[in-house]
Amino acid sequence: MKDIYIIAYAQNPILADAKAANEVELIMPVVHEVFRQTGLSQKDIDFTCSGSCDYLQGAAFAFVEGLSAIQTNPPIKESHVEMDAAWALYECMLKISSGDTESALIYGFGRSSPGNLDSIISLQTDPYYLSPLWVDRISYAALQANTLLQHGTISHDEMYDAIVESMEFAKSNPNALVSNAPSKEEYVAEQKLSTPLNKFDVAPVSDGASAMIICTKDFAKNLNLDHVKINQVCHNIESSNIGTRDLSTSTSLLDLSTKLNLTNLSVDIAELHSQYSHEIVFLKKLLGLDNTSVNASGGPLSGNVMMAAGLDCIGKTYEYLKSKDVTNGLAHATSGPCLQQNMLLHMERVK
Amino acid sequence: MSEEKKDHFISPISLDYNYTAGAATTRFLKKVSEGKIVGQKCPKCTAVYVPPRGSCPRCGVATEEEVELVDKGSVESFTIVHIPIPGNPIVPPYVCAMIRLEGANISFLHLIQEIDLKDIRIGMRVEAVWKDKSEWDTTLENIKWFKPSGGDDIDPSEYRFKGPE
Structure with a gap:
């Protein structure tokens, strides 16, 4: 596989409601920003791939409309995934690996405020057996949280501590949507959305967009920019039938962690796509990240743009590796109920 | 009559949005x-x-x-619809056309009426027929349809963009 580098990343400030902004108006600022960071233009980019979900804002073919945000004349090579833009990045990496692409632009955008996120995400589950039940995303997450609590894998105290830590980190992230942690009393007294989860355990409904540029070693060499190498990337999916899964563990993540040889890797910083407090605690333990700085951006609990939050975990890892004196970063992206599909990236700062 | 045996049922799904x-x-x-x-x-x-x-x-x-x-332009492209679309009140056959307004560089889709179907052609000049002012809202449906306005046809090569590169 060719060496692949991240050379730019940009994120809009995360908003609870982006008001009148359409997809063009969301995407354009982040695309312009990654071009500003690199001095490149759309004409220097061989391949463009985006991640979004039209159901979120309720606009058919919004992903096509979104293309008006970038320069598409002369015509460009372009693709889209109806997934988090982390998977758009994955497609770009495959494209670069196949040999005919030197550089790629990735963007992800999402507006969860116009609709009812619980119902929308529910419709993304298996259409025969699960979506007719209208199980909402928080109830799915609560199933796993309960399982983990019953197995003694995690505790209520650890869940609360994870919220407090995330909010503390979020205070130094100017793009964060929320950064206020509840007191222990407030947390315990808060009404449950779906036991054991209350609103503090759940990532906030968010609007926003993010963009990234990746390229080959030769392409990066000519640019004289700080760049971060993507050493390895792998992803894996579990059954869509949640009844057949063991929610007390994550077989897909354990497999990925073996593939990345995580136990022998000294990970300095990690950004996890953990949309619920119990997922932070669970993933830290499962991936052995006790001595690692986890979600220093505040993570999804401080702002969670659907279809961009996974790319944001990769982007934030890139930013930390670039600015701090550390070497190894781990980024995680997920999709589906109860961490059904997972992606892990091992990233390394290039001296 | 024996009870009808059903092997399926219909379960409507709807989602509500505050569209912008x-x-x-x-x-x-x-x-x-x-x-x-x-x-x-x-x-x-x-x-x-x-x-x-x-x-x-x-x-x-x-x-x-x-x-x-201005609310005047020409037909950049068109199609004659012969098949009724469920829920659509317009009776076929009718003309859907891409209307290029004077001074615009892109066209938009609208209806053409008050025309003999055999006369419709690319480049034909048309003008908007507005609804009564009392019915105006924040929609292009304020224009009921476009109708032929007469005058020489536009040469289709005029539609090509000639601005600075």
Whole structure:
């Protein structure tokens, strides 16, 4: 596989409601920003791939409309995934690996405020057996949280501590949507959305967009920019039938962690796509990240743009590796109920 | 009669949204509710977009400058619809056309009526037929349809963009 580098990343400030902004108006600022960071233009980019979900804002073919945000004349090579833009990045990496692409632009955008996120995400589950039940995303997450609590894998105290830590980190992230942690009393007294989860355990409904540029070693060499190498990337999916899964563990993540040889890797910083407090605690333990700085951006609990939050975990890892004196970063992206599909990236700062 | 045996049932699914057209298109629709058609001009290549989406995909930049256009144009492309669409009140056959307003660099879809179907052609000049002012809202449906306005046809090569590269 060719060496692949991240050379730019940009994120809009995360908003609870982006008001009148359409997809063009969301995407354009982040695309312009990654071009500003690199001095490149759309004409220097061989391949463009985006991640979004039209159901979120309720606009058919919004992903096509979104293309008006970038320069598409002369015509460009372009693709889209109806997934988090982390998977758009994955497609770009495959494209670069196949040999005919030197550089790629990735963007992800999402507006969860116009609709009812619980119902929308529910419709993304298996259409025969699960979506007719209208199980909402928080109830799915609560199933796993309960399982983990019953197995003694995690505790209520650890869940609360994870919220407090995330909010503390979020205070130094100017793009964060929320950064206020509840007191222990407030947390315990808060009404449950779906036991054991209350609103503090759940990532906030968010609007926003993010963009990234990746390229080959030769392409990066000519640019004289700080760049971060993507050493390895792998992803894996579990059954869509949640009844057949063991929610007390994550077989897909354990497999990925073996593939990345995580136990022998000294990970300095990690950004996890953990949309619920119990997922932070669970993933830290499962991936052995006790001595690692986890979600220093505040993570999804401080702002969670659907279809961009996974790319944001990769982007934030890139930013930390670039600015701090550390070497190894781990980024995680997920999709589906109860961490059904997972992606892990091992990233390394290039001296 | 024996009870009908069902092997399926219908379970309707609906989702509700607070849809937004976007800042640029919202300004356009507000003007349409006053009977005006306002496009946006690209600061780099001068192309005029109507309805505007807030960007010029030719140059990849935001569009800000607003340009008021006339409600006259020509037929850039068309199709004659013969098959009824469920729920659509218009009786076939009718003409759907891409209308290129004078001074605009893109076209939009609208109806053409008050025409003999055999006369419809690319380049034909048309003008808007507006609903009564009392019925105006923030929608292009304020224009009922376009009708032939007479005059010489537009040469289709005129539709090609000739602005600065």
